[in-house]
Amino acid sequence: MINIFGYGVTTKPLVGFLNSLGISVRIYDDKFSGTRGDEFGNLLLDSTLFSNESVDENIALESNALDSLTQESLKTYNLSIISPGIPPTHPLATKAHNLIGEYDFFYRLLRHWRTPPRSVWISGTNGKTTTTQMTTALLESFGAKSGGNIGTPLSDLYTSNTPLWILETSSFSLHYTTYATPDVYALLPVREDHIAWHGSFEAYVSDKLSVLPRMSEDTSAILPFELATHPIAAGFRGRAYFYKDSKDLAMQLGIEYERVHIKEPFLLDGIIALGIAKILYGMCDIATLNAFKIGAHRIEEFVDSHNRLWVDDSKGTNVDATIEAVRRYQERQIWLILGGDDKGADLRPLFEFMQGKSITIFAIGSNAQKIANLSPQYGLECEVCGRLEVAVCSIKKARNAFGNPQPKQNLADVALLSPAAASLDQFSSYKERGDLFKHYALLD
Structure with missing residues (x-):
């Protein structure tokens, strides 16, 4: 049995993906009352009704061996896949066995592909959406599509064999990710936000950096200079670019800063997008960046x-x-x-x-x-x-x-x-x- 915790923007496509494989799921959400079914055979349940007592212990133990997770074996697993919006103090997060986030779920399926897609994760307090959209525009010719918090659901990126995933990645998603890693991780400046969810600013920063220890030596990270001495960042094994500001990062990456016409606060977003393209493919398409239009509701x-x-x-x-x-x-x-x-x-x-x-x-x-x-x-x-x-x-x-x-x-x-x-x-x-x-x- 697969449980889905939270029925929102990211988990609805995931449920559709599982249903397409002939797997009906149990969906727990605070907005549901009692128990009812939907037309696809899924059960919609009040969050308070979740219990591990009905889980077959043998299945639960077997499902801990997540390295063997494949699309074909999903029907035999007992998993609880959690929406990133649910805080770690919620009873669904504290009670469940075999809890897994959406990133880990799909990246474990990807590990069996002969040629897995390349991926970029973009996080930070502000500017994630703009940087993700800019990066996707710059790398469109390489098959890039946006996902994560925006754009194409991970399930669609997976089923369409998208070769390059550009994922706007929240601190919530990072908190529930313990396996998946990107080829490039770009972190915009981190400021106080979502403190109630994480419990403290220190925990928020730690979640933002939590992917770094899992990344290999052939990966890259673009990180704020003030985090260079943070124990997690200091131990990063890949190539790190610690930036003080837009101009400093442009100099480190060999980008002609004066040719970029975008104004702050979007200039740093653009330099990071150019940097990602240069790290991955050695290209620096400033003309395309200068033609980029900032999305709605942001200045x-x-x-x-x-x-x-x-x-x-x-x-x-x-x-x-x-x-x-x-x-x-x-x-x-x-x-x-x-x-x-x-x-x-x-x-x-x-x-x-x-x-x-x-x-x-x-x-x-x-x-x-x-x-x-x-x-x-x-x-x-x-x-x-x-x-x-x-x-x-x-x-x-x-x-x-x-x-x-x-x-x-x-x-x-x-x-x-x-x-x-x-x-x-x-x-x-x-x-x-x-x-x-x-x-x-x-x-x-």
């Missing part, structure tokens, strides 16, 4: 009917991301929408960075009062709006009072949504939050 600029600049940075879900967004516009008056589910994060570094700048804050979400309490401590004006629609309306009134629009785009001020918090307290996703922000901003 996405647009103007309203009055030629006023608005910026959708709904993907700015932590302090470091918002600092980078503010840094980009710090010479202007900024009307900043902050707030949401910050998961207990320390917001003081953000306020320290904003102190002394021309910034007015419009607080929304579950931590709005926390933001309002911090603002006067740093000499910042704050209006508690609660809801996004109210914040956008308040910004429009403030901008009208600030000055008349210019004949061309008004560069004196900018309205910026960069919440430094997750969206799920009020929205279904950061995408919904960003889409609504644009909708409200463009209403006359």
Whole structure:
């Protein structure tokens, strides 16, 4: 019997893959109530109903020999495959025998291939999606496809014999991965995030570095300089590039820095993508990188009917991301929408960075009062709006009072949504939050 823990974006395609092999599974999720079946013969169960007591001990012992895991032998195994979103303190994670993450599951199947695909894992606190998309664009001619947190599900990469996997890899996935390894591991800067899930910043950093001890001497890693002395990073056996900033990494990799036209905070993403391509295939296609278009909801600029600049940075879900967004516009008056589910994060570094700048804050979400309490401590004006629609309306009134629009785009001020918090307290996703922000901003 195969158990699936959590029924979300990554595990739904996995269930479909197993069903295509004639394997019905038990799916446990907090959102299910009781027990019911679906049209494919799977059981959908409340998480509280999971128990190891029904497992045949002989099957459980045999399934520990995961090196023998093949597509053909799956029907004989007792495994629990966990969604990366489930924290390690959840009863499903603490009770299950033979717990395995999705990366380990597919990479163990791949080990039996005559020519396994090459793979790149890209992680870090901010910039993973952009770097993954850039790398995939640069290596498209080599058969690269994006996967992991974005793009093509691992099950589809596996069944379509994709020759190069470019995986946006979260700290959650890394936590549940103990076997799989990439050919190149690229780590963007690591800042405080997901502390409640990992338990501490130290544990978060350790999970981000956890793949390094398993990687062989013929692999490569691109890592932040400040982690060079970390015990895990210091023991890496492959070729490591420890970077201080974009220019430093470009110099180490022999990339013509001046020819790259992308601006920060995306410049480092681009240099890392070029570095990955150079490490794997010795190529450096700066022209393709310069033509790359940044995706939606990450410092996405647009103007309203009055030629006023608005910026959708709904993907700015932590302090470091918002600092980078503010840094980009710090010479202007900024009307900043902050707030949401910050998961207990320390917001003081953000306020320290904003102190002394021309910034007015419009607080929304579950931590709005926390933001309002911090603002006067740093000499910042704050209006508690609660809801996004109210914040956008308040910004429009403030901008009208600030000055008349210019004949061309008004560069004196900018309205910026960069919440430094997750969206799920009020929205279904950061995408919904960003889409609504644009909708409200463009209403006359």
